[in-house]
Amino acid sequence: MFMDKNNDNKTLAAEVFGENGFSLIKISDSDLDALEGLISQQFQGRIKTLYPSLYGEFKSLPLDLYHEKAQLIDHKKSWPKVSRILPKSSVEKARALNFMKFLEGEVGAFQISDEEGLGFENIYWRLVRPDSFSDVGPLHADEWFWALGHGRTPPNVKRIKVWIAINCERGKGGFRFLRGSHLKEWPYRGVMKDGIMKPEFDIPEESLGLEIFESGPGDGIVFNDKLLHGGIVGGSRTRVSIEFTMFVAE
Ligand SMILES: O=C(O)CCC(=O)C(=O)O
Numbered sequence: 001m002f003m004d005k006n007n008d009n010k011t012l013a014a015e016v017f018g019e020n021g022f023s024l025i026k027i028s029d030s031d032l033d034a035l036e037g038l039i040s041q042q043f044q045g046r047i048k049t050l051y052p053s054l055y056g057e058f059k060s061l062p063l064d065l066y067h068e069k070a071q072l073i074d075h076k077k078s079w080p081k082v083s084r085i086l087p088k089s090s091v092e093k094a095r096a097l098n099f100m101k102f103l104e105g106e107v108g109a110f111q112i113s114d115e116e117g118l119g120f121e122n123i124y125w126r127l128v129r130p131d132s133f134s135d136v137g138p139l140h141a142d143e144w145f146w147a148l149g150h151g152r153t154p155p156n157v158k159r160i161k162v163w164i165a166i167n168c169e170r171g172k173g174g175f176r177f178l179r180g181s182h183l184k185e186w187p188y189r190g191v192m193k194d195g196i197m198k199p200e201f202d203i204p205e206e207s208l209g210l211e212i213f214e215s216g217p218g219d220g221i222v223f224n225d226k227l228l229h230g231g232i233v234g235g236s237r238t239r240v241s242i243e244f245t246m247f248v249a250e
């Protein structure tokens with residue numbers, strides 16, 4: 001079963017808005033299988049559309065071995081963000097999973113953001129090849145993207161982010177963050193990249209004391225919108241993770 005992995009008695013919201021700025025969760029194996037199935041389905045559908053002749057090649061490929069075949073396709077063109085947002089029918093299935101109920105129990109009923117303006121809640125996934133630094137972005141706080149004009153936040157809500165490892169080698173890939181960093185203002189600049197304003201952060205990361213979230217499949221981190229974080233590249237398998245932003249009543 002899913003559970004709140006923190007050992008103290010604090011609620012998830014108290015952790016996210018308290019001194020650490022995050023809370024760890026674990027989803028059940030059946031929720032994990034369901035999410036992986038929804039991602040695989042979208043992945044296979046996209047390959048079939050873009051590269052019909054390669055469909056057979058990718059069809060039985062576990063997602064964590066994606067990097068072994070990725071050179072057969074144009075990775076960057078194949079996986080823009082919109083191609084990695086679960087379709088509405090899959091979002092409905094994801095919404096019915098146990099961990100969503102658990103989150104609602106912790107923070108109350110929530111909406112998931114639709115920053116891409118698709119008319120439904122945006123749950124998206126990522127593929128990070130083990131040796132490809134271009135598959136993760138630089139260190140950031142998600143708040144910066146909203147401040148730079150990505151998406152609209154309704155009045156009277158707070159944003160809380162959820163990141164869950166679907167395929168991930170513990171300690172070698174996944175997610176890193178700076179504990180307590182949500183309590184400080186960090187300097188960043190908006191820079192135009194690929195036609196989008198993206199935040200850039202200039203402080204050398206070695207000086208910060210980042211922590212690695214040692215996550216295996218099904219491990220998740222729920223975190224403050226202002227927490228500094230980023231992805232990790234490494235290991236020998238493709239990392240697959242999902243993300244979404246909850247709008248929680250203030
Ligand atoms: O998964 C990654 O590499 C980055 C994750 C991230 O930035 C997020 O979940 O907000």
Ligand SMILES: [Fe+2]
Pocket residue numbers: 140141142229
């Ligand atoms: Fe982020």
